[in-house]
Amino acid sequence: MDYFVHDPVENVCAFACARQGASHKMQDVAPSPCQDAYLISSGAVAGRSYVIAAVADGHGSPRHDRSHIGAMLASQTAVTVFQTLLVDNQEQDPDTLKLAFTDSFPAKVTQEWRKAVEKHLTHQGGAPRDYKRYGSTLLMAGIVDRLLFLAKLGDGDIVVTNRDQHQGEPLSVKGNLVAGETFSMCTEDAEKHFIALTMNLSDVAFVTLSTDGLRNSYESSDAFFRLLTGVQQNIEQYGLVRASSILPQHLDRFSTQGSGDDITLVGLRVGDPPECSTPEPSVVSSEPAVITTSDTDAEGAATAGKASAPPSLSPAPPPVSNSSPDTEPEPRTDAACPPTSGPLHARE
Amino acid sequence: MNAPQPTLPDEVAKRPLHFFWIVDGSGSMTGRKIATLNQAIREVLPDIQKITANHPEVQVWMRAIKFSNEAEWHVGPQAVELENFVWSELATQGCTGTAQAIRLLAGELDIEKMPPRGFPPVCILISDGFCTDANEIYDEALAALEAMPWGRRAVRLAIAIGSDESEYDEQQLLKFVNHKDVGLLKAHNPSDLIKYIKWASTAATVGASAGKSKDGGATTGNVVLPPPPKVTPDPSQVF
Numbered sequence: 001m002d003y004f005v006h007d008p009v010e011n012v013c014a015f016a017c018a019r020q021g022a023s024h025k026m027q028d029v030a031p032s033p034c035q036d037a038y039l040i041s042s043g044a045v046a047g048r049s050y051v052i053a054a055v056a057d058g059h060g061s062p063r064h065d066r067s068h069i070g071a072m073l074a075s076q077t078a079v080t081v082f083q084t085l086l087v088d089n090q091e092q093d094p095d096t097l098k099l100a101f102t103d104s105f106p107a108k109v110t111q112e113w114r115k116a117v118e119k120h121l122t123h124q125g126g127a128p129r130d131y132k133r134y135g136s137t138l139l140m141a142g143i144v145d146r147l148l149f150l151a152k153l154g155d156g157d158i159v160v161t162n163r164d165q166h167q168g169e170p171l172s173v174k175g176n177l178v179a180g181e182t183f184s185m186c187t188e189d190a191e192k193h194f195i196a197l198t199m200n201l202s203d204v205a206f207v208t209l210s211t212d213g214l215r216n217s218y219e220s221s222d223a224f225f226r227l228l229t230g231v232q233q234n235i236e237q238y239g240l241v242r243a244s245s246i247l248p249q250h251l252d253r254f255s256t257q258g259s260g261d262d263i264t265l266v267g268l269r270v271g272d273p274p275e276c277s278t279p280e281p282s283v284v285s286s287e288p289a290v291i292t293t294s295d296t297d298a299e300g301a302a303t304a305g306k307a308s309a310p311p312s313l314s315p316a317p318p319p320v321s322n323s324s325p326d327t328e329p330e331p332r333t334d335a336a337c338p339p340t341s342g343p344l345h346a347r348e
Numbered sequence: 349m350n351a352p353q354p355t356l357p358d359e360v361a362k363r364p365l366h367f368f369w370i371v372d373g374s375g376s377m378t379g380r381k382i383a384t385l386n387q388a389i390r391e392v393l394p395d396i397q398k399i400t401a402n403h404p405e406v407q408v409w410m411r412a413i414k415f416s417n418e419a420e421w422h423v424g425p426q427a428v429e430l431e432n433f434v435w436s437e438l439a440t441q442g443c444t445g446t447a448q449a450i451r452l453l454a455g456e457l458d459i460e461k462m463p464p465r466g467f468p469p470v471c472i473l474i475s476d477g478f479c480t481d482a483n484e485i486y487d488e489a490l491a492a493l494e495a496m497p498w499g500r501r502a503v504r505l506a507i508a509i510g511s512d513e514s515e516y517d518e519q520q521l522l523k524f525v526n527h528k529d530v531g532l533l534k535a536h537n538p539s540d541l542i543k544y545i546k547w548a549s550t551a552a553t554v555g556a557s558a559g560k561s562k563d564g565g566a567t568t569g570n571v572v573l574p575p576p577p578k579v580t581p582d583p584s585q586v587f
């Protein structure tokens with residue numbers, strides 16, 4: 001699936017593409033669903049526009065048999081917690097907001113993810129608090145008030161490109177995890193392994209979030225960065241629509257000839273949109289695909305999430321994700337979220 | 349004239365899977381044991397190639413350590429692409445320096461030497477006897493291997509060769525194995541040895557290249573292996 005958001009918020013437009021890994025389709029391995037999930041949401045809080053993107057990578061092994069659900073819960077929780085942070089700090093100055101993010105986002109998102117997993121276990125069955133079944137990484141980028149908020153747990157890559165085309169990985173830490181090992185939302189002290197920081201947006205041109213299936217398709221970091229430069233240049237030259245339209249075939253090729261893994265690439269472009277102004281509709285109406293919970297609906301049927309938005313949240317375009325309607329959705333009643341009714345299905 | 353189309357750089361590369369044979373070349377392997385081993389490894393190479401043909405994202409790099417009085421490279425230290433790997437006859441003489449072989453292996457699994465995007469390496473130890481290095485030295489070598497992140501994550505299997513289980517130190521060889529569900533593979537005769545070499549090398553390659561992430565810090569690997577083949581005792585065919 002490929003998807004792009006055309007809703008300039010602070011002159012930010014976004015694209016996303018998630019593809020099932022080539023090795024997951026192989027006949028000698030039991031086929032497994034795509035373990036990657038992403039969610040992009042935009043709107044405003046007390047007049048402050050925001051864009052949030054979250055990407056998660058489920059672990060996919062037999063021990064983590066619901067990790068595709070865990071990944072969807074992780075991406076969704078990241079968005080919800082960030083929105084709540086904005087609501088709770090809507091009267092605060094930017095420095096206070098920054099501190100609130102770095103201090104509390106890791107713990108809050110971990111806590112809320114566990115709650116979401118517990119509710120899913122209650123509805124769908126399983127040993128209580130068996131978080132490992134839902135193990136997932138998490139990447140998040142949020143833009144509000146000329147600030148860039150970044151958070152990362154586990155593998156996957158967040159690359160920030162400045163206006164002078166310098167590429168950096170501000171959340172990269174060299175460690176001793178090898179051969180697919182990663183910290184996870186299901187790790188006991190997950191919040192301690194998060195990296196969260198903020199940056200001024202003024203110098204930023206492009207931010208990408210990608211699961212490790214993409215970088216693992218390249219022998220060197222330089223080759224990986226050249227790919228991201230190529231994506232960015234395509235956007236500048238051909239516009240977001242045409243640039244993102246080639247992603248599915250290329251990500252499939254990268255997986256087949258490179259990592260074999262699921263690959264997700266989400267990008268946020270900052271600046272006057274040369275081609276982003278093309279108002280081509282990018283979503284198709286469907287049932288809400290977000291995973292929600294409800295006390296009144298133990299079966300978890302997909303009801304249109306009519307949670308009323310708090311007065312401080314302006315009506316927002318619906319969030320976009322790669323989760324599909326048949327992935328056990330349950331209605332959510334978190335009042336911090338914008339209304340979830342509306343189109344959520346990614347475009348083919 | 350068609351409008352120019354966006355494209356992307358084509359620098360995709362396969363992910364490496366490093367495979368190590370660690371083979372006993374001591375004097376007691378002389379005769380039927382080493383002849384069967386040499387033949388079995390040569391015969392299994394096309395099987396491993398066939399398996400990896402179904403996984404075009406995987407590039408197997410193979411090496412071999414032989415040990416007797418000392419440990420040295422039979423093929424190496426430079427790894428060879430599977431397609432170009434040739435197994436030459438392994439000669440036998442001397443004692444059983446298993447600990448030295450494990451040390452040599454540990455050195456190659458150093459985090460600075462291994463490719464960051466590699467699959468878990470596969471290490472198959474094949475021996476017919478008792479390590480003649482001191483027990484403390486053997487345990488130290490294993491501890492050094494376990495201290496390496498790549499050593500911990502490797503698929504480590506062992507095949508014991510002998511008509512009788514008194515011919516080798518089962519507990520010592522088991523310490524090398526990190527798939528306790530598989531245990532020590534005991535080859536009582538040439539047919540067993542061929543079956544186990546084939547199973548260990550192909551199952552480990554497929555398992556290692558499945559490449560799933562898991563939460564860091566867990567002590568058990570996430571490489572899932574199928575159960576090994578059952579072997580039927582055949583007194584007429586023992587080593």
